[in-house]
Amino acid sequence: HAKILAGKRGIVFGVANNKSIAWACAQICAEQGAQLAFNFLGDAQEKRVRELVKELPESIVLPCDVSKDDQIESFYSNIQKHWDSIDFIIHSVAFTEKENLKEKFMVVTRESFASTLDISAYSLVAVTRAALPLMKKGGSVITMSYYGAEKVVPRYNVMGVAKAALESCAKYLAYDLGEVGIRVNAISAGPIRTLSSSAIPGIKEMLDNAHKHAPLKRNVTTDDVARSALYLLSDFSSGVTGEVLHVDCGYNTLGMFSAVE
Numbered sequence: 721h722a723k724i725l726a727g728k729r730g731i732v733f734g735v736a737n738n739k740s741i742a743w744a745c746a747q748i749c750a751e752q753g754a755q756l757a758f759n760f761l762g763d764a765q766e767k768r769v770r771e772l773v774k775e776l777p778e779s780i781v782l783p784c785d786v787s788k789d790d791q792i793e794s795f796y797s798n799i800q801k802h803w804d805s806i807d808f809i810i811h812s813v814a815f816t817e818k819e820n821l822k823e824k825f826m827v828v829t830r831e832s833f834a835s836t837l838d839i840s841a842y843s844l845v846a847v848t849r850a851a852l853p854l855m856k857k858g859g860s861v862i863t864m865s866y867y868g869a870e871k872v873v874p875r876y877n878v879m880g881v882a883k884a885a886l887e888s889c890a891k892y893l894a895y896d897l898g899e900v901g902i903r904v905n906a907i908s909a910g911p912i913r914t915l916s917s918s919a920i921p922g923i924k925e926m927l928d929n930a931h932k933h934a935p936l937k938r939n940v941t942t943d944d945v946a947r948s949a950l951y952l953l954s955d956f957s958s959g960v961t962g963e964v965l966h967v968d969c970g971y972n973t974l975g976m977f978s979a980v981e
């Protein structure tokens with residue numbers, strides 16, 4: 721069998737460690753023949769990413785804070801020194817201050833609201849637009865969202881607002897870029913234990929709730945997300961753009977929880 725991403729090159733934003741959703745996506749893409757470039761944020765993360773990518777020969781590792789236009793610019797100009805084109809982008813990045821995930825949504829400050837939406841939603845626009853000179857043959861861009869974009873998930877708070885913006889950004893980008901053959905989609909993943917999610921005080925409740933009530937009666941894994949990412953990044957999803965694909969064991973389909981155990 722030919723590898724699904726043979727000959728393709730992609731950028732992976734958001735590998736923090738081996739539990740990261742982006743890392744599971746990267747591994748499956750590499751298995752399927754893709755060559756990858758990774759960003760990191762700070763020295764500690766650089767070390768971890770370099771250690772992980774040892775198992776993926778020919779990978780590129782470069783610094784990039786996605787909230788800084790100059791860093792995005794130098795990231796891609798460095799990529800251009802190695803590659804003349806890319807085929808896909810995995811955007812798996814989000815940030816908010818811990819204080820925002822504790823109590824009420826409405827306590828969020830103007831400043832923190834702006835920076836959360838900047839890093840977690842606008843960054844998709846910034847990293848996609850800056851990649852266009854390298855994506856002349858078309859391509860596929862994916863981002864990671866969560867159900868808190870659509871419905872109130874207590875304590876997910878401003879991150880839910882940021883995910884609503886992110887999903888909308890994906891749809892508007894899909895519209896803008898359809899004519900140049902670039903597809904943009906979001907995966908709405910069920911809760912998974914990662915570095916970022918461990919900062920959410922409600923994560924245990926979210927995991928338990930999904931496990932108990934989701935039609936598949938389990939939590940999703942980063943491998944579940946990665947397999948769906950492979951579909952969206954490959955030609956198997958050639959007619960799909962502006963879509964939010966739920967990879968949540970069916971949780972989002974529920975209108976109520978069964979009272980019968």
Ligand code: NAD
Nearest residue numbers: 734735736740741785786813814864866911912914915916
């Ligand atoms: P993670 O902590 O492994 O990944 C988050 C990444 O964002 C890290 O690599 C971090 O360095 C990066 N990041 C934060 N600010 C950045 C900045 N300014 N510049 C560059 N990178 C920055 O956690 P994860 O759970 O794998 O999260 C990946 C994505 O998946 C996030 O968008 C998250 O919201 C989303 N998601 C996670 C879950 C979950 O339950 N874990 C569920 C649905 C969606």
